[in-house]
Amino acid sequence: MISLIVQTAVADGAAQSIYDKEWQAVYELEQKGKPRSAIDIVNKIYERAKADKNEAQMIKALEYNIRLSSRFEENHFEKGIAYIQQELPAFSQPSSQVLHSLLADLYLGYYNSQRYLILQRTNVVDYELNDMATWDQKLFAEKIFGELNKSLENKTLLQNTLASVYEDILTKEDSLNIFRPSLFDILAHQALDFYKNDEFMSSRPAIRFELDDPQMLDIADAFVRLELEEKEDFSMKFHALKLYQDLLAFHLGDKDPAALIDVDLSRLNFNYDHAIFEEKDKLLLHTLEQMESKYIDHEGVAEIYYEIALQYDRSGNKYAPIISDEHKRDKAVAVQYCENAIKEFPESYGAAQCKILLKQIREKSLDCLLDYASLPGKHILSSLEFRNVSQLFLRVVPLDPAEDRKQRQNWNNDGKLKEYRQLRPVKQWSVELAVDADHNTHRTELAIPPLTEGYYGLMISDNPAFEESKGVISINNFWVSNISYISKEQDNGDLMFYVLDRAKGQSMPDVKVQVYEEHYDNNKREYLLEKTGTYTSDQQGAFIIQATSGNSNRLVLDFMTDVDRFTSPNFFYISKPWHQPEKAVRNTHFFTDRAIYRPGQIVYFKGIVIERLGEEHKIVKNEKISVGFYDVNNQLISEIELQTNEYGSFSASFTTPVGTLTGRMRIQNEYGRHYISVEEYKRPKFEVVFDPVKGSYKLDSKVTLSGKAMAYAGNAIDHASVKYRVVRNVYYPYRYFRWGFYPQTSETEIAFGETQTADDGSFSVAFTAIPDRSQPALYSPVFNYTLMVDVTDISGEVHSAQKSVSVGEKSLLIKLDLAEMVNRDAVEQIAITTTNLNGEKE
Structure with a gap:
């Protein structure tokens, strides 16, 4: 068969120049935006290829016809599918398999273009439907799956057919790709792309x-x-x-x-x-290391190096210095593998991937946290977070608050940095960071030398020129000032401020305060500050800004003394509170005899109308009201006129509609509404109840949870199918959250299966409480195992239930019954409660 295909390709070589000329004309028309004219030539190519029995050219013409039609055809997916199905009988194997793969691609293309509508459809029952506009997701998946299966029929033939035979329909990269040498490789990987699509694994x-x-x-x-x-x-x-x-x-x-x-x-x-x-991480790494040894002399080992490096990089993200040094060196190991790939096989695909990963691992970062204001004459503490930086250069430059605000408002970082570099620093120094090259993020604290009162910028960089193109830069603006304040909003909307000494907390009288209001200038397209008032703090350090209108104004405060100054870090909003005149509000509280009804059943309802004015409530007597009954489409089914009695209540009934869409319906009047469900339902015959969890369990031990399926009539539901699954989640005690550390966790399924209820309706599920060994034992993780069951009786009725059990290294929880703040002299005794991990008292 191979020889026949190869001979066909050679025989057609003499006519290949004719195809090339015609395809060139197609490409030119396509570039000019003339798809209809291009299709005319494509159709001629198809007929010529059909006469020449050149199936590669026929496939290319078919595919190009569909592609060009998509430029102007409204239903091009449907028409393309019909076109291929019509021409499919004219093709022999393995060309027909290629067309089946193309059909799968068209079905998937249609699905992707209509995904939003398809996902809203309920499951289709009639699987003989020919109209894709009615298919649900499952039917699309099955159709695509069927076409892909057909594309892989006669596997031996596909494996013996070189991909280069179909180079007319492959990109140059695909046809020469050493990773896809056969037609089977190409079609199989096409199918794999669909099988691995998580959307169809839902x-x-x-x-x-x-x-x-x-x-x-x-x-x-x-x-x-x-x-x-x-x-x-x-x-x-x-x-x-x-x-x-x-x-x-x-x-x-x-x-x-x-x-x-x-x-x-x-x-x-x-x-x-x-x-x-x-432990899938360890297993994967072990297999990759075995592959590394086996293919150590082949260029493909560079890809293996990359995958190993990727594993070490991922595990390096788990490094938590507050817990231990585990995973500390993982990113450095990843770097070594990448360097080996680049050194040994510099032109390989694996080396190219490693270069990208290396750039990510070696990327520098620098971030500084600094208080907005600090005391003059004192060292200033800052927190620094950095990665891949060994030396820091620091400058403190004096700033003009008004100019700096303008730069920050314009988001002009380049201009801001350029201006800062030109300023003469009041302090500058360098710091050597004592860290090893592990490529992790580290944190340290730096002391800024004492400064006099003023507004400053702290510049930190890994290069002395402070050029962003040569490294990383962090800039923080801060005040050095003795002035601080506290504020409080009054009931009438006024703002009261107290100016305080930042170090001693004492009141600061005679501090001048200039108040600015921010507004947007449409002509200048920027926010401007307009001075609206000047205040002076009294002997208690207090002053009040009065609210003058109902509009909310954004205010900035500038505090000044003869030797000191400080600007508020945030805006203040001030406005007169708006009091809406109280009006009487009426509410109708509806009550129905049930929550769910069948079509045609009578809904008995009652209502009470209550009027509220402020804190006063009263019933509404002897008043006419209209009550309506609405279906799921918000259409009025029925309406009746009623009158409240001397107790403010009324009652009546409606009949649920028959032969219409079931679902959520409502009863309502002018003052309230109430929802009910109308469904074609059967009364549940039984329920599933779990037995209480008694005692404690140990990790890696057998856990057995039991329950019963009992009919509401009192009899047991015996020999019912019980399908179950057990999933594990991890949580940590609350006390560890305060450190800002929360280990990575994810839900994991650890068991699933099927059993049956016994003669007395009982069932039990046993599983091993396998812990997640990647979680740090130092912080006492608690593993929560949730058993979910679906019980189906002989009539097909299904009920679900779930039960959880928690297991950890420590089996007791101790709780103190104590308020957050107490008077120590008034505490006589403290209540202590101990429970197991499942909340039962011990």
Whole structure:
């Protein structure tokens, strides 16, 4: 078969120049924006290729026809699909497989263009529908899946067909790609792109296919021998793994392992992302290190270096210096692997990836935290957070508050930095940072030398020229001042201020305060400050700014003495409070005999009308009201006129509609509304109840949770199906939050399965309380295991329930019954309560 295809390609070589000329004309018309004229030539190419039996050119013409039609055809996806289906019988294998792959791509394109509408549709029952406008997500997935399956039929033929045979329809990069040497590689990877799409993995049946076997991350030879069992009807993950097995088995014997390395790394990444077993990070790293040893002399090892480096970089993000030095050196290890890849195989794809990762790991960062105001003549403490910086250069420059505000308002960072560099510093020095090259973010504290009163800018950089192009720069503006203040809003909207000595807290009299109001100048397109008043603090350091209107004004305060000055860091808003005249407000409180009804049932309701004026409430007697009944589409079904009695109440009834859309309906009048549900429902016959969790459990021990399915009539629901799953979450005691550290956690499924209820309706589920060993034991993590069950009786009625149990290294919680603030002389005794992790008293 290969020889026939190759001979066809050679035989057609003499006519290839004709195709080239015609395609060049198509490209030129496309560039000129004339798709209809281009299609005319494409159709001629198709007919010529059909006569020449040049199926590669036929496929290219089909694909180009559809692409050009999309420029002006409204329903181009539907028409393109119909066009390919019409021409498909004219193609032989393996060309027909290529068309099936193209059909899958068109169905997916239609789905993506209509995703918003499709996701709102309920499941389609009639699977013989031909109108895509009525399909739901599941039907699209099945249709695409079916076309992709057809594209991979006759696997042997596809594997023996070189990709270069179809170079007319492949990009130059694809046709020469050593990672996709055969047509099977190209079509299989097309299918994998769909199988790995998380959007089509959204279905969550109780029993489903999961990547729960550590062999999923084993070396390729072991993985291809792994027996996979499809536990659900339509598992995208299962089919992705099966296809990975086919690809790996196909390439295991290759002389050049380039394609094998590429697909194996893709498989490992996919399996890692979806694995639910423990210590998957260690397993992945172990397998990558085995691959490194096996392919140490092949260029493909550079990609393996990159994947190992990526793993170390990710684990380096877990470094928490407040806990331990674990993962401290991981990013440095990642750098070493990247450097090896670039050094050994500088032109490889892996080296290119490593260069990007290296740039990210080595990226510098610098951030300084500084109080807005500090005392004169005292050292000023600042907190510095930095990464990949070993030396700092610091300058303190004097600033004019008005000019600096203008620069910051214009967001002109370049102009601001240039201006700061030109200022003569009042202090400048350098600091050597005693840190190793671990590429982690570190934190330290720096002392700024004492300064006199004034407004300053602190410039910090890793280069003495303070040029942003050569490194990183941090700028903080701050005041050095003895002046501080506190403020309080009065009931009438006035603002009262107390000016205080920043060091002693004593009142500061005779401080001059200039008040500025901010407003936007439309002509200048900037915010301006307009002086609106001057105040002087009294002997108690107080002054009051009166609210003069109902409009909210943004104020800035400038405090001054003969030797000191300070500007408020934030705006103050001042306005006269607006008091709306109180009006009587009426409310109707509705009551119905039930919350849910069937179509055609009578809804008995009652209402009470109450009028409120301020704090006074009274019933509304003998007043006529109109009550309406509305369906789910907000259409009035029925309306009745009623009158409240001497107790302010009324009552009546409505009949729920039959033959209309069911759902949420409402009863309402002018003063209130009440919602009810109208559904074609069956009364529940049984319930699922869990037994209380007694005692405590240990990590890595067996945990058994039990429950019962009991009918409301009192009898047991025996031999009912119980589908279950157990998920684990992690939480930490509250006290650790104050340090600003919260370890990374995620929900993990640790067990799932199916059992049955016994004769007495009871059931039990046992699982092992496996901890997340990546969580730091120092902070006493508590692992919460939630069992979720779906119980289905013989008639098909389903009820769900869930029960949680918490397990940790420490089994007791101690709680002090004590207020946040107490008078120590009044405390005679303190109540202490001890409970286990499940809240039961011990």
